[in-house]
Amino acid sequence: MVMGRCHAAHGASAGLGLTNLAGACGAHVDLAVALVIGGLGAGAAIAPDLDHEGATASRSLGPITAGASLGIRKLSAFTYRHTQTKADRSNKSGHRGITHTGPGAVAIGAFFGGTIAIAGAFSHAAGTWAAVAVIWLFFTWALRALPPNHSHKRDYITATVLTFAGWWILRTHYAGIIPVLLGSVIAIGCYVHAIGDGLTDYGSPLIWPFTWKGQRWYPCGMPRFLRFKAGKKVENRLVYPLSLVLAVVLAAWFIPGVGLLVERAIDRMAGH
Numbered sequence: 001m002v003m004g005r006c007h008a009a010h011g012a013s014a015g016l017g018l019t020n021l022a023g024a025c026g027a028h029v030d031l032a033v034a035l036v037i038g039g040l041g042a043g044a045a046i047a048p049d050l051d052h053e054g055a056t057a058s059r060s061l062g063p064i065t066a067g068a069s070l071g072i073r074k075l076s077a078f079t080y081r082h083t084q085t086k087a088d089r090s091n092k093s094g095h096r097g098i099t100h101t102g103p104g105a106v107a108i109g110a111f112f113g114g115t116i117a118i119a120g121a122f123s124h125a126a127g128t129w130a131a132v133a134v135i136w137l138f139f140t141w142a143l144r145a146l147p148p149n150h151s152h153k154r155d156y157i158t159a160t161v162l163t164f165a166g167w168w169i170l171r172t173h174y175a176g177i178i179p180v181l182l183g184s185v186i187a188i189g190c191y192v193h194a195i196g197d198g199l200t201d202y203g204s205p206l207i208w209p210f211t212w213k214g215q216r217w218y219p220c221g222m223p224r225f226l227r228f229k230a231g232k233k234v235e236n237r238l239v240y241p242l243s244l245v246l247a248v249v250l251a252a253w254f255i256p257g258v259g260l261l262v263e264r265a266i267d268r269m270a271g272h
């Protein structure tokens with residue numbers, strides 16, 4: 001299994017990259033917004049491994065996430081069994097099943113976004129608390145996955161502080177679209193996880209429910225010679241550090257003046 005920290009770094013990069021893109025398209029974004037979206041992306045990118053009992057996401061909140069993991073494993077194995085073709089290999093555990101597909105990622109995003117929207121339809125306060133709970137969960141996942149490694153308690157406290165800051169930032173800029181915004185970031189983070197698993201020797205069912213070579217759960221990924229073993233040298237020494245650098249660069253882009261500095265450096269190198 002690819003380590004949570006590697007997935008979280010990919011998710012953070014995806015969140016920060018999307019914020020950059022939104023900024024380029026004229027949306028209001030700044031460093032604070034980018035960090036909140038990056039943090040949510042990092043948490044979302046470890047959620048699909050809830051289908052494995054030993055994953056960071058499954059072990060993060062004691063019996064709550066352990067119970068969720070059990071339910072998701074059963075659902076995943078059930079979906080696999082009932083949609084597999086004769087050419088598909090067997091998958092009794094449910095790992096790298098439905099949560100690692102496009103429709104699965106959309107369903108996870110819709111579940112959390114929908115929960116906030118439905119709570120908000122009952123009362124404004126219920127909507128607020130639902131959004132705060134979702135942000136807290138994903139920030140907790142991000143903190144549990146990314147270094148430095150702290151105790152559960154310390155991560156819960158840090159997540160609580162960051163959640164209230166994050167909520168305030170999102171509410172200030174995107175009050176009317178929070179369920180859609182959070183749901184979309186979560187769905188994208190989940191699919192980024194599936195793509196990340198596709199880099200490894202096992203592959204990921206990225207095109208489900210469509211079939212390829214007769215397999216509905218065809219493990220998509222890089223050409224075989226480029227795939228690396230999950231949790232080993234290439235991941236720890238190359239993929240993970242590069243993913244972290246990418247996230248930092250994408251975040252640094254929001255610091256006022258950095259864009260101008262880079263432009264000047266390029267101009268100088270070009271001899272102007």
Ligand SMILES: [Zn+2]
Pocket residue numbers: 048049096100193197
């Ligand atoms: Zn996975």
